Amino acid sequence: xxxxxxxxxxxxxxxxxxxxxxxxxxxxxxxxxxxxxxxxxxxxxxxxxxxxxxxxxxxxxxxxxxxxxxxxxxxxxxxxxxxxxxxxxxxxxxxxxxxxxxxxxxxxxxxxxxxxxxxxxxxxxxxx
Numbered sequence: 198x199x200x201x202x203x204x205x206x207x208x209x210x211x212x213x214x215x216x217x218x219x220x221x222x223x224x225x226x227x228x229x230x231x232x233x234x235x236x237x238x239x240x241x242x243x244x245x246x247x248x249x250x251x252x253x254x255x256x257x258x259x260x261x262x263x264x265x266x267x268x269x270x271x272x273x274x275x276x277x278x279x280x281x282x283x284x285x286x287x288x289x290x291x292x293x294x295x296x297x298x299x300x301x302x303x304x305x306x307x308x309x310x311x312x313x314x315x316x317x318x319x320x321x322x323x324x325x
Contacts, residue, residue, distance in 0.1 A: 205315065214248040214256050227295035242292055246315070254310035257292050261285055265318045274318045285314050 209216060219225050228241035246258035263277050289312040299306045 201317075209248055209256075213251050215250075217247045217249055227292055229295040229298045231291070231294060240291065240295070242288065242295065244292055250310055252308075252310075254308045255296055256311045256313065257289060257296065257309065258313045258315055259285070259289060259292070260315045260317055262317045262319050265320055274316070277318070278316050282314075286312075289314070 206216065217225070225244040225247050226241055227244060228239070230237050230239050232238070244257055245260045248256040248258070250256065261281065263281060265273050265277055293309045293312055296307045296309055
C-alpha cells in the first residue's frame with residue numbers, strides 16, 4: 198500500500214497538484230447546511246486528502262478500504278468497488294457541495310476540480 202501512495206503522490210505532483218497538509222492534530226473538515234425534503238439540515242464530513250492546483254481549484258480524495266479474500270484478485274476488487282461506488286459518489290458529492298458553499302465567517306468558497314476515490318483493498322483472516 199505504501200508504494201501505491203508514493204506513486205499517487207508522484208502522479209499528483211506531475212499533474213501540478215500540491216497536497217495540502219492540515220495543521221498538526223487537525224483534519225480537513227467540511228461543514229455546512231443542505232436542504233432535505235425542504236428542511237435545512239446541518240452536515241459535516243472529514244476529507245482524507247486535499248490537493249490544490251495552479252488555478253486554486255481543489256481536488257478532493259477520499260480513501261476507502263474494503264475487505265477482499267485475495268487482494269491480488271483484480272476481478273474481486275473490481276466487483277467490490279462497483280458494489281460501493283454509488284455510496285462513495287454520494288459522499289464525495291456532499292463534500293463538493295460543502296466546499297463550494299460560501300463560508301459565512303470568511304466569505305470564501307472553493308471551486309472543485311475533481312472528486313476522487315483512493316480504493317484500498319485489505320485482506321485479513323475472519324475472526325474465530
